[in-house]
Amino acid sequence: MPSEDQSERVDWKDGGTPVSALFDDPYFSLADGLAETRHVFLAGNGLPARFRDGFQIAETGFGTGLNLLATLIAWTEAGLTGTLRYTSFEAYPMPPADMDRALAAFPEAADRAAPLLDAWRAGQRRFALGPIAVEIIEGDARATLPAWPGRADAWFLDGFSPAKNPELWGADLLAEVARHTAPGGTFATYTAAGFVRRALQSSGFQVERAKGFGRKRHMSRGRLCTTP
Numbered sequence: 001m002p003s004e005d006q007s008e009r010v011d012w013k014d015g016g017t018p019v020s021a022l023f024d025d026p027y028f029s030l031a032d033g034l035a036e037t038r039h040v041f042l043a044g045n046g047l048p049a050r051f052r053d054g055f056q057i058a059e060t061g062f063g064t065g066l067n068l069l070a071t072l073i074a075w076t077e078a079g080l081t082g083t084l085r086y087t088s089f090e091a092y093p094m095p096p097a098d099m100d101r102a103l104a105a106f107p108e109a110a111d112r113a114a115p116l117l118d119a120w121r122a123g124q125r126r127f128a129l130g131p132i133a134v135e136i137i138e139g140d141a142r143a144t145l146p147a148w149p150g151r152a153d154a155w156f157l158d159g160f161s162p163a164k165n166p167e168l169w170g171a172d173l174l175a176e177v178a179r180h181t182a183p184g185g186t187f188a189t190y191t192a193a194g195f196v197r198r199a200l201q202s203s204g205f206q207v208e209r210a211k212g213f214g215r216k217r218h219m220s221r222g223r224l225c226t227t228p
């Protein structure tokens with residue numbers, strides 16, 4: 001758990017994978033981050049099939065922006081029109097040069113990253129990335145999410161591992177996730193940790209285990225239960 005005066009620092013594993021020095025955990029799968037995003041966060045939330053104009057995604061942990069770029073690719077490939085809204089909660093924004101280096105490992109994403117990197121370098125936290133209205137809410141999600149006026153149709157729960165980043169997996173925060181979910185909205189996450197699943201369940205989600213990405217046996221996904 002980092003102390004407040006620590007600034008973000010990124011280490012590089014095997015030359016290409018960014019690892020947080022604060023949390024001692026990689027930002028994405030050492031195997032293939034883009035494929036993991038597609039399996040866990042997009043397919044786990046029934047995307048792109050559920051996309052529609054005005055669809056709202058929310059994410060805990062913006063990190064490198066890889067999930068955002070994977071979402072942009074999925075939206076574009078699905079031939080959708082209109083606007084997608086993407087709100088991400090991030091306490092320790094990554095330095096732009098590190099973001100650039102991290103995304104360079106995925107040419108498909110890097111090809112579309114220029115407007116994101118330009119905005120990031122300029123310190124912008126609300127900007128358009130093609131059809132996506134992006135909003136990055138800086139600060140500890142435990143403080144910022146309760147004040148967010150939005151409700152997500154799909155949540156990407158992407159903190160570092162629950163053991164190393166318990167702040168993003170606590171019962172109070174996950175209750176706020178449920179409170180900020182639209183009727184019929186969903187979540188997906190790479191973790192199948194029991195305490196996370198139980199907290200999501202008692203917050204009002206119907207939770208199920210699904211096949212994990214790569215060597216991970218399980219992930220979790222779920223839908224907000226509607227009150228009769």
Ligand SMILES: C[S@@+](CC[C@H](N)C(=O)[O-])C[C@H]1O[C@@H](n2cnc3c(N)ncnc32)[C@H](O)[C@@H]1O
Pocket residue numbers: 026027028059060061062063064065066067068089090091092093139140141142158159160165167168
């Ligand atoms: C696994 S990374 C996210 C990866 C990201 N979704 C991507 O596409 O690259 C987890 C992120 O959560 C952020 N984080 C950790 N604790 C946080 C907190 N309490 N509030 C908000 N963000 C937090 C970290 O700084 C890090 O960027």
